[in-house]
Amino acid sequence: MKMSRALIPTLREDPKDAEVISHKLLVRAGFIRKVAAGIYTMLPLGLRTVGKLMALVREEMERAGAIEIQMPLVQPKELWTSSGRWELYGKELLRLKDRKDQEFCLAPTHEEVVTELIKNEVRSYRQLPLILYQIHTKFRDEIRPRFGLMRAREFLMKDAYSFDVSEACSMQAYQTMYSAYERIFRRIGLKFEVVEADTGTIGGSLSHEFQVLAPTGEDKIARCNGCKKAWNAELAPVAKPRFVMPGSPLPKEKVKTGDAATIEEVAVVLGLQPEQILKSLLIQTERGPYLAVVRGDRILSLPKFKRSLGLVEAELAQDLTGLPEGQIGPIGQAWPVVADYSVAGVQNGVAGANEPGYHWVNVNYALDFEAQTLADLTLAQEGDCCGVCQEPLSLSRGIEVGQVFCLGTKYSKPMEAVFLDADGNKKPTVMGCYGIGIGRTVAATVEQCHDDQGIRWPVSLAPFAVHLVLLDTRQSELVSLADSLYSALLAQGVDVLYDDREERPGVKFHDADLIGLPLRLTIGKKYKEKGLVEIKARDASFMEDMPPEDASKRIHAFLSQQGMANG
């Protein structure tokens, strides 16, 4: 591609609305442009990068035995009522009506359509197993789209769905996809971690997330070096605190705390540490409200809460008590109380008095109140130990680029996607689903691969392998050399971006660094003076001058070596 005829609008300054590095660089280097909040146009470089990733993903999907299809973005309401998710999905599901007032939604995911397809087309166990996949647009009306491609509303996703005759077979499909995902992210060249995860709105029994390690990641992950396991921090088992606070239990006493509502305010008013305050949260569930109690310095994990009570739905409830904020508590509470292990270790703590303006002090677990369930309910945090082996957990941040789920019969049962087994019995198919965020993976790659000057694409995703930079377009000798190198490389199947613009050298070098192709082939005065061209790796691993006829050999050597490193 010749830059003089392409649309590669690079920017000298960071765009105002970008916060994270990948967003800034993808805009500045001319890969994407925003159309609306969370909605982007892919410019030529962005589209080529996405194309590289899609090709790689397709290759691994095919290798894993998955078959490509394409399902619609716009889907009828009935399909979503049949799975029960029309009501359940909430505002993220963008709903619309056609001219006949028929209701539709923009697909945030495709379980319904694919299950319906299998219901209609698969009758016999002989047609299974099956793994179908697509790479297609999804739409989720996020509360807060942000960070460019990282959390967009409209985005590309590779989603795959497996259909099997039994749990055991489904587990095999899960393993196959899990391995394919490992290969994909390894081939891209990313540092990532696979963590056990919650199943969220998708549902199901077992799930792993593929997390690209980056300080800007929105997810917290916890790894235990004892067990060699990793979890999303909201699921990581946390050991019971070993210490007990000093002193002996005192009789509880009601004190006036006025407007103090937050943990911090209450702590200040009473001159105590947050650890001594019991945080009570009212949780609405499908079995009615529960009062969850955790120590004031800890954060409740809703996934853990759901798991420990065997619940499907749980969200923070507002305004069920009519009490001002922060003044609810477990003592004399009508709702069932569920407490984190940390609560039992709090000696002479503080709890809301269920009465405006008052808190109880000297509250002690077992003496003053008791929980129906005592469990591990909080988000793992720095300093925690593993609940399985008691070794310390190490926390880091990740960008969730892929997730795999065992779905069981969550969709096939209600939607009656059944087959006949060898004995002629009707059985629901056992399903799994597997997603990779395409745009998010591109963004995550930039988060990991950049320097002060710009992006440093790995060969695997680079929109072009080589940036051919012609420094002086007025010297016909240089132009004809660059032109012939361009044609020669193209003929050898090398992707080349040719900077043939009438710009000064400084501009071209800066743009080349910003765009970040793996190799730069520079034609300039060194050729006039010594008959040499320059090859430089963007990652600064080498820079060499050589006669032009050696260039393509060197380029091929570099590319195949990189390919092997990650292949």
Next chain:
RNA sequence: CGGGGCGUAGCGCAGCCUGGUAGCGCACCUGCCUUGGGAGCAGGAGGCCGGAGGUUCGAAUCCUCUCGCCCCGACCA
């Protein structure tokens, strides 16, 4: 959805408090000059100051409403 911030030329910003002919840098166009790290000189073009209403002789500036964008927010019950 709650809290905060910002909308002025393609991009990044100043001007607003204290109303009086709309500015700067980069980019863009023309010419000269320059070509291995975002050159220089000269000339030029480009704005319903997000939108609507109001106050005023007069509004980018003050007031009201609205739309868009960005940041923080489970909680601290």
